[in-house]
Amino acid sequence: MRVLLLVTSFNALSQRLHVELGERGHEVSVEIDVNDARTIEAVGLYEPDLVIAPFLKRAIPAAVHESRVCMIVHPGIVGDRGPSALEWAMLEGETEWGVTVLEATSEMDAGPVWASAAFPMRRATKSSLYRNEVTAAAVAAVLDAVERFGAGGRSVAAEQVAVERRGRWRDVIRPADRAIDWQADTTETVLRKIAAADGVPGVRDELFGDTAFLFDACDAPGLPRVDQGAVIAKSGPAVARSTKDGAVWIGHVRRPGSRQPYKLPATLAFADEVSGLPEIPLNSDAGYRDILYEEDGLVGFLHFPFYNGAMGTDACRRLLRAYRDAVQRQTRVIVLCGGPEFWSNGLDLNRIEAAASAADESYANISAIDDLSEAIVRTSSHFTISALCSNAGAGGVFLARAADQVWLRSGVILNPHYKDMGNLYGSELWTYLLPRHCGVENTRRIAAARLPMGAREAVRWGLADRMICGSRDSFMEQTRAQAASLANELGFPRMLADKDARRAADEAQKPLSAYREEELVRMRCNFYGFDPSYHIARHNFVHKVPKSRTPVTIARHRDLAWKAEPARRGRAL
Structure with a gap:
């Protein structure tokens, strides 16, 4: 089917559904909901069989939901209504919650139910629950609803909904609440x-x-x-x-x-205000912790749960010191675990925006990430694994690829591109790593793409080596077991020798320093050159400036090349 995702922003859930629906053979386009006129225009251009709203803060125009089925993904149990469903569930101590897919009508969250899915509540932040349990339940419910719709079925019978219904209307949560x-x-x-x-x-x-x-x-x-x-x-x-x-x-x-x-x-x-406060060492037992190292036999695990996956200059330098300490240990394998919410999203754009010179801080930040990436690539004493239990974006994807192998949880979404950040060129030695692991043709495709990528596609293209199915806990259990098995293989010394020989041959052909300098030449143009696109895009991202239009990279219905295809011209125009 032809499916239009109507969204306020192309968030993690929307990206996951884009990947999942595409993998099942559906043709998917995205429209960012700017106003009624643009939304109505998008539906007219694309003529979708179905409209799905995974994350939408405004009501769908009547002209749209009265002309075709539009499904709303609501992060609440059947019968729950209102814009603050998940927050209320957390504040009121719900032990089980769910997601409901319902049909858009003139009354908010009151349409016929197409599907629902439940999950146990976990002690976590709202954003963590949304990216994990809510997203998993939403994907299951949406795929169920889409399959029923595609087979000519109808929404869930009213009698069944009445039995399941225990939700209620909840007003928007207020600061006082x-x-x-x-x-x-x-x-x-x-x-x-x-x-x-x-x-x-x-x-x-x-x-x-x-x-x-x-x-x-x-x-x-x-x-x-x-x-x-x-x-x-x-x-x-x-x-x-x-x-x-x-x-x-x-x-x-x-x-x-x-x-x-x-x-x-x-x-x-609050730099001035905190200057006189007692300081507790970072990552000590009593301090704030964002880097943790642990060992299990011959395997070392390095965790770095930086907030929102942002890795600023100082964070990269501290992580590099922790990594260098790890490779001095009497282990064989190092697993780079990232954090439970994000593996890494690369540059810390907010800290760059706050710096006295955004260009200088950008360059310092990318140089610090490059130092870490190069240290991982040059590691000769250990076999390295990037284990991605959570999403990664931009430089974080290529930092992960610096390891000898990349293992992904099946639900992980990667955004291996910089172009939406003002055509940022990127570094982290990607011009060496991608051809090495993905091949020349896939490197070209990855560098040109601006769409999210699922785990299966990442393995198919060489951005990852293995996909592991299961929950987050199951992923880490399987990662630990497989890393331990690798470290204890009889042929491990030969595997490490082969790895080092390959690295030496690559270095002789073209030094890593040459790849790095070529990338940084392009990055210096982004940071200090005449084109301000990167600085404008970063400012808009940090200050949450809403988009005024949908990029054609995700809106195929606004892509002239797509509309020009003869087989589509009759429907699309």
Whole structure:
């Protein structure tokens, strides 16, 4: 079928559905919902058999939902209605939640139900639940609904829905509903409130007498008990704040009234205010933790759960030191685990935007990532594996490919492109790594593409070596078992010798330093050249400037080349 995804933004769920529907042979196009006129125009251009709205903040125009079936993906159980479903479920302590696919009508979230799927609630942030449990349930429900629709079926019978229905209308959540009472709230309550708003919009609060939205909170055990609500310490990007029965680390904040009103590390956003605070060593038992190393027999596991997968200059340098320490250990295999929410998304665009010179910080950041990528490629003492349990984008994809093998969880989505960031050229030695693993033709296709890529396609193109099916926990269990098996193989010394011989032959043909310098020449043009596209795109991304149109890279119905194909011309024009 021809399916149109109508979205407010092309988020992780929308990208996953784009991949899953495409893999099942459906023709998929995307329209970013700017206004009614553009949405109606998109439907007229594409003439879809079905419209699906995975992430939509406005009502679908009547002219659209009255002319064809439009399915809404609602992150709530059957009967649940309203725009804050997942947040309410978290704040009210629901132990099980779900996703409902329903048909758009004139009344919000009240149309016929096409499919639903349930999942157990996990203690996590809203964004984590959305990217994992909600996305998995939504994919299952949407595929069920699409199959039923394609077979000529109808929505779920009203009697069945009535039996399942236990939801209700919930108004949009207000700041007061999640406000923190630092005098009365326990650590657990504070963490739950911040978790329920993490991602967007954060919990509105005050820090140092200024309005701030709080994100990225975790327990801060072992700190001294002082006045409740007081800021008592700092650790890396985070500040510790006292609660009724302990303290929490707050890693990131947004100061809406400041010169930099976007998310930043708390210690950067309030640099002057925190200067006199006691400092707890980063990644110590009592401190804020964003790098963790562990060992199991002959295998070392390096975790780096940087917030939103952003790897700034300092983060890259610290991770490089941790990696160099890991290769000094008496192990055989190093598994690069990234974080549970993102493996890596490359450059920290928010920190670059906040720098005195965005161009200088961009160059420092890409150079630091390159140092890490080169260290991984040059590793001769160990076999390296990038194990992606979560999504990766831009430079994070190519950093992962620096390892000897890349293993992906089946639900992972990759965005191996820079072009949407103002035609950024990219580095991380991708001009060496992609031809080496993917071949020349696939390298050309990957470099030109701007679409999300699923795990199967990544393996097919050589961006990954293995896809592992199952849940997140199952992925890590299988990764540990397979890495241990690899480390204990009788032929491991020969495998390592073959790897080193291949690296030496590649180096003799063309040094890594040459690839790196060629990439950085192009990057310097992006950062310091006459074309400001990268700086404009980065500014718009960081400041959340809404798109005024849908890029033709995802909107095939607006692509002149697609519309010119003779077989389509009759329907599309």
